[in-house]
Amino acid sequence: MAKAKSSRYISTKVKAEVIARNGGDFCCVCGSTIHLEWDHIDPHSYGGDATAENIQRLCRRCNLKKRHKVPCVRCGDLLLPSASHCLTCNARQPARRSNRDAQGWSFPRRLIGILLLLWIVAYLLGHCGQANRNRTLPPRVQTTTNSND
Numbered sequence: 001m002a003k004a005k006s007s008r009y010i011s012t013k014v015k016a017e018v019i020a021r022n023g024g025d026f027c028c029v030c031g032s033t034i035h036l037e038w039d040h041i042d043p044h045s046y047g048g049d050a051t052a053e054n055i056q057r058l059c060r061r062c063n064l065k066k067r068h069k070v071p072c073v074r075c076g077d078l079l080l081p082s083a084s085h086c087l088t089c090n091a092r093q094p095a096r097r098s099n100r101d102a103q104g105w106s107f108p109r110r111l112i113g114i115l116l117l118l119w120i121v122a123y124l125l126g127h128c129g130q131a132n133r134n135r136t137l138p139p140r141v142q143t144t145t146n147s148n149d
């Protein structure tokens, strides 16, 4: 049996589970039976397996309305993945920031820090080098003692 490579793949077993949980094949939001689509409740779970817990039946209209929003952990109201608190019940939401977002913020900041440090070091080195060059060195007295005394 060829295994589905796409993480968006939803098995017929999962589909049957979702329909059974729903009590029928209709949109779980508005009850529509036309243009039904399979929806990942938590969009960040795309990387994992499509389980019945994370799949729901939505009509195209409700799916478009939902887009990339995620449900509140308490009341199920749809929120932006970046929301820290639910606008409806004020429940605190788990951190849903993806790793890519976190890297996107910290990487340039770290790079700027390194560049600034390098610039400071280069400036100091250049400054010292110039000071040494400008300084008129006193004529060196030959201190090398001859061994013939």
Ligand SMILES: [Zn+2]
Pocket: 027, 028, 029, 030, 031, 032, 058, 059, 060, 061, 062, 063
């Ligand atoms: Zn609907």
Ligand SMILES: [Zn+2]
Pocket: 072, 073, 074, 075, 076, 077, 086, 087, 088, 089, 090, 091
């Ligand atoms: Zn809520």
